[in-house]
Amino acid sequence: MWAMIATWRMALEGITAGGEMLEQGAAAGEALEKAICDIEDFPYYKSVGYGGLPNEEMEVELDAAYMDGDTFDIGAVAAIKDFANPIKVAKRLSAESVNCMLVSEGAEKFAHKEGFERKNMLTDRAKIHYRKRVKETAQELRPYIGHDTVGVVALDQHGKMVVGTSTSGLFMKKKGRVGDSPISGSGFYADSTVGGASATGLGEDLMKGCISYEIVRLMKEGHHPQAACEIAVSNLDAELKKRRGKAGDLSVVAMNNKGEYGVATNIEGFSFAVCREGETPAVYLVKNVD
Ligand code: SD4
Secondary structure, three states, rough: EEEEEEEEEEHHHHHHHHHHHHHHHOHHHHHHHHHHHHHHHHHOOOOOOOOOOOOOOOOOOEEEEEEEEEOOOOOEEEEEEEEHHHHHHHHHOOOOOOEEEHHHHHHHHHHHOOOOOOOOOOHHHHHHHHHHHHHHHOOOOOOOOOOOOOEEEEEEOOOOOOEEEEEOOOEEEOOOOOOOOOOOOOOEEEEEEEEEEEEEEEEHHHHHHOHHHHHHHHHOOOHHHHHHHHHHHHHHHHHHHHHHOOOOOOOEEEEEEEEEEEEEOOOOOOEEEEOOOOOEEEEEEOOOOO
């Protein structure tokens, strides 16, 4: 059995390409890298890779992470600029036993030394969005939240599971702001003996519940991925509302090592893409658990 699940509609073509690789017997990590690179390279996705919207200083700073569910190797980059495929850098970093999470210039220095492709990730289209936003908000530049991260969980024919994320974070975020996407347990987590999970939404709130780890923990306790996702989202949503009066956007996808999957969200309009052995890749809209 092989399978892939990913956050948002934008992931469909990427995971379809990754799924074809898994069908041919590719390793989960290779298929996931292909899926996420395709999304990073597509200039019209405003929240991932090339064409991603900039921070308040009009710079595109990207976060990405990769985790190997067999070895627990983790690699992550945060606030990296001017490299075409942050997921490749994160995956490469996962081979390092120390220094496996690098930020900003440190991440760029590493990527350069390793020969990754340099690229100006700020497109004219993204600049137009930025200028429009500056005009709209006049004096106050607040981060824009309705904004999507790609998170992919993959299972290969050998039973290996991996997870990866890639994002430009929140539009108009502060320079140096890091979301949940490169943070282990928050934006992603994978354990091949159980399953994997990934999150999208307001990083500052997703981190407060270490939501991806929580979903994998619930699956390990015996919950189906669907139940694990629903419990994790509704618990965190309720805790945040109880303690802070409000909860940000929380959306998750998960898959266990049998290829069964689950999704949950506290917003309207969260979509996900799934592609599994013997099935046509498809996109679905998720009902709010709130
Ligand atoms: C972040 N979680 O940087 C990301 C953004 C996102 O839907 O996923 N938005 O906080």
